[in-house]
Amino acid sequence: MTFSMKRVLAIFNKDLKDLSKNMFVSTSILMPLVLAAIYGRMAEDLSIESYYLVINLAFTMTATFIQCAIIAEEKEKNTLRGLMLSPATIPEIFSGKSLVAFLLSIVTIVVSSIFMEYYPENVALVAVAIVVSTLFYIALGTLLGLLARSVVEASVIIMPVVFLLGFGSFIETLMDKYPILHFAEYLPNLQLIEFATKVQAGSGLTDVWSHLSVITAWFLIVSFLTIVIFKKKEIDA
């Protein structure tokens, strides 16, 4: 199977032009940025949980929601079929379709971190975790976009994701009272908080690799499901 950067960039350029004229993109990015600006002025020294409340919200709003809406719109307007029938391969279509959401997410997270004055102890290590998390959230957005029949439906099915993964750190406070909620410890958002907390305390890769592995596993599982669903959508039964 070939991989053509020309085709990836063609899809990326198209999305960039298309989304620059799309209101839901700018409004989705604004929410975490506004929250970060408010948090940054609320206290001198915010907790890691506070930083990652904004960062996880940025993931769900920018990576997952935008990606989900992009894919759902392609399906709704029958343009995804054009890509499927072209010589572009699945990795080329996914890479091209994910680049805009990836760049927007990274920029939103970096700007939000600056607003909140969050400076990790080990920037490189945190950057790796942020990148892997971004890939997971984009894969999740793609999966949900393939399942949604329209942009309106996409904006509805994204709500549980925003609640569970965007505001998921609230679940931690309920775990002692409701032990059943301990499953949430393995969610990628809480794994990222654990990861960042340990890094901020001075831990190195050997102490945090398990958290990174769990996030990577989430990415791989969701990517696999996304490819299976995409292949099913390629040929109707």
Added chain:
Amino acid sequence: MEQIIKVKSLAKFFGNYPALEDVHFEVNKGETFGFLGPSGSGKTTTIKILTGQLLATSGDAFVFNQPTASLNKAKYRRKFGVLTDNSGLYDRLTIYDNLKLFCDLYDVPAKRINNVLEMVNLENEQKKMVSKLSKGMKQRAQLARAFLHEPELLFLDEPTSALDPANSKHIYDGLRELTKGGTTIFLTTHDMHEAETLCDRVAFLHKGKIQLLDEPKKLRRQFSDSSLQVLLKDGRELLLPGGPNGAKALYEHMQADKVVSIHSNEPTLGDIFVGITGRELV
């Protein structure tokens, strides 16, 4: 003659509803093959199966000697172009930007965009946003996208359904140019004029089954009753039967210098379709 499409005993059921049943046909390289039938007769289902978008329930369908299920490989996708009612365009982009994307996907130089827009009479509209186009202009832009990469085989599902006669004629000229260059066209339509103008052979599809398949000329001859329509100078129109009686009557009218015009009474493809299925082509 090389066959580009081969279909044997093809059937497609949606639940218990038979969309296609026991369909057989071949399409030769370079010909324009018309699949004619009213809405819901199975035309789009056939295109979807032939382009690998839909699985058949049973039977075999081969395109470029490959089972249609394997058409998802890039080397085959380059060889065909598709226009169906679900060939969407990006509304917030211009016609040019839409086509530029597909130039890059198919490795086609961008200068080809002007050629295809000329063929569909949109060369002056290329900077227009797709959302601002009329239905007919959108259909022409979709058509331009379908043959942008100069495919060997074109699937066109009612390509002129939203076009006015002048633009339809422009498209017909463009499609004839393509077939001169060796492109094979698989065309579905319920427009009999379009079929007669473009198709080398036609198949009549009704309730998922092929009722007739031949050249339009041969079908008209086959269903002709050899009668003649005669217009007389006094304004009367006569329908004279074939054979000695008709010939005698015609001779008498001509002897008396009463005849303005004589036409053979061949049926149109539409008449033939109605004759064999008992329903109109809409």
